Every structure is written in C-alpha cells, then in structure tokens.
Amino acid sequence: MTAAQLTLVQIDNYGPWTVTPEPRREMDLQTLQSRLFADLAQYIGNRGGYVFFTRFDNMVAVTNGLDRRDHDLLQESVGNRFPVTVSLGVGVDEVPIEALESATRRVQAAGSAQSSDRSEAFAGEFRDAAGDEDVHIAHFDVNDATGKYTDRMNEFDSFINIEHGYASLMKYMREEHGALSFFVGGDNVIAVCPDLAHDDYMGAIDHVADDADVQLKVGVGSGATPHDAGYAAKHALEDCRYEGTLVEFA
Numbered sequence: 594m595t596a597a598q599l600t601l602v603q604i605d606n607y608g609p610w611t612v613t614p615e616p617r618r619e620m621d622l623q624t625l626q627s628r629l630f631a632d633l634a635q636y637i638g639n640r641g642g643y644v645f646f647t648r649f650d651n652m653v654a655v656t657n658g659l660d661r662r663d664h665d666l667l668q669e670s671v672g673n674r675f676p677v678t679v680s681l682g683v684g685v686d687e688v689p690i691e692a693l694e695s696a697t698r699r700v701q702a703a704g705s706a707q708s709s710d711r712s713e714a715f716a717g718e719f720r721d722a723a724g725d726e727d728v729h730i731a732h733f734d735v736n737d738a739t740g741k742y743t744d745r746m747n748e749f750d751s752f753i754n755i756e757h758g759y760a761s762l763m764k765y766m767r768e769e770h771g772a773l774s775f776f777v778g779g780d781n782v783i784a785v786c787p788d789l790a791h792d793d794y795m796g797a798i799d800h801v802a803d804d805a806d807v808q809l810k811v812g813v814g815s816g817a818t819p820h821d822a823g824y825a826a827k828h829a830l831e832d833c834r835y836e837g838t839l840v841e842f843a
C-alpha cells in the first residue's frame with residue numbers, strides 16, 4: 594500500500610494576534626506570513642518534503658521522510674524565531690484528503706484556532722516503513738500561458754483566467770479522487786494524488802477545458818518522498834512538451 598503523510602500547520606491564535614492591541618499593519622502581516630512560509634519551505638524542502646501556503650494562517654505539508662523529531666524541531670524553531678507559534682497535526686493514508694482529515698482532527702481536538710489556551714499542540718502518526726512509491730505528485734501546467742495570457746492581457750485578467758482553471762481543477766480532483774491540488778505560481782498547480790491512471794488525469798484535463806476553458810497538461814511522478822515524486826513529475830511534464838502530449842508518467 595502506498596501512503597501519503599500529510600501535516601497541517603496552523604498558526605496558534607493568529608486572528609486575535611492580528612488585532613492586538615489594535616489592528617496591525619497589513620504589509621507587516623504579509624511579511625510575517627511569507628517569511629514563515631519561506632522558512633517552512635526551506636526546512637521541509639531540505640528534508641525532501643513539500644509545503645503549500647494555502648491560506649497562510651493554515652498551511653498543508655506533505656512530509657513523507659520527516660519523522661516525529663523533525664516535526665518537534667520545526668515547531669520549537671518557529672516558536673523561537675517568530676512572534677507566533679504553530680500547532681501541528683500529522684496523518685497517514687493512501688488517499689491524501691483522508692490523511693489531511695486525520696491530521697486536522699488532531700489539531701482541532703487540541704483546541705480552537707482562536708483559543709489562547711492552545712499553543713504548540715502536536716499530535717500525529719508517522720509513515721515509518723517508507724515505500725518507493727508512497728507519494729504521487731501531478732504537476733499541472735497551462736498550455737502556452739505566455740502566448741494566451743501573459744503576452745496578451747494585463748496581469749489581473751491573466752490571473753482571473755489562471756485562477757478559474759485552478760478552482761475548477763482543485764474541486765474536481767478533491768471530489769473525484771481525494772487529491773489535493775495547490776497553486777504554486779505562474780500557471781502551475783501541484784496535486785498530491787492517490788495512485789491514479791492515465792484516464793483519470795485525462796478526465797481532469799477534459800473537465801477543466803469544458804468548465805473553465807483552460808487547457809492543461811500534466812506530468813506525473815511517484816517516489817518515496819514528495820521531492821522524488823515531484824522531481825519525476827517535472828521531467829514527465831518536459832516529456833509532454835517534447836511529445837506534444839497532455840499526460841505523461843515518469
């Protein structure tokens with residue numbers, strides 16, 4: 594059985610903090626959020642994991658390859674260096690949304706996101722016997738986004754088109770397959786998936802073309818860690834470009 598290990602990172606009591614003793618300058622909050630994300634990306638990325646910024650006050654990481662000690666140190670280090678702390682929940686499942694559900698329940702059981710009583714909660718299960726194909730990553734990309742949008746439209750209208758395609762894809766992959774898709778910049782979406790077939794990916798591409806009029810292609814990779822799977826997916830995406838195909842597996 595393959596299994597994704599998902600970690601929910603939730604900033605403790607962040608809502609109240611943003612307005613105490615009075616509302617804090619928005620760009621200071623943006624700076625804090627993006628620096629926290631950058632730090633997590635570096636820490637988790639250096640250990641072979643992936644993290645996605647989602648809503649910034651909550652972030653989702655794929656942490657196959659990171660154990661309990663790695664999570665402990667991450668939490669301690671954030672608490673030492675930032676004016677906020679984070680709670681962590683970890684879950685393992687063949688289907689990514691189920692792993693995230695378990696991870697989330699563990700954080701929620703420790704208290705509300707806006708409770709001053711909850712600080713640095715940490716609970717989880719870990720994937721100890723790593724399999725070579727535990728993680729499946731699909732790297733989606735809009736066909737010729739530069740020619741269709743970037744070189745022709747203003748940035749805001751390009752953004753609307755890309756976001757529309759992203760919204761359609763993330764919903765379809767969540768509902769049909771329990772996969773988690775995250776916008777990662779430009780015209781790229783990275784999805785953490787269960788073990789899916791060529792036709793499943795074709796189904797997603799066809800759905801987004803019909804629903805949002807955005808044309809996607811996708812490279813799919815598998816590996817013991819998110820980095821291994823994601824790097825293979827990038828190579829598969831290059832194969833799509835070279836072959837002129839819409840779906841390639843590494």
Ligand SMILES: Nc1nc2c(ncn2[C@@H]2O[C@H](COP(=O)(O)OP(=O)(O)OP(=O)(O)O)[C@@H](O)[C@H]2O)c(=O)[nH]1
Nearest residue numbers: 734735736737738739740777778779780781827834
């Ligand atoms: N996060 C991330 N962004 C990327 C990656 N590759 C490209 N991008 C972004 O996507 C934008 C568009 O690049 P491409 O997707 O290569 O260009 P395109 O015009 O869509 O051309 P084709 O993909 O070849 O159809 C770039 O400006 C980057 O912002 C990647 O591997 N990861």
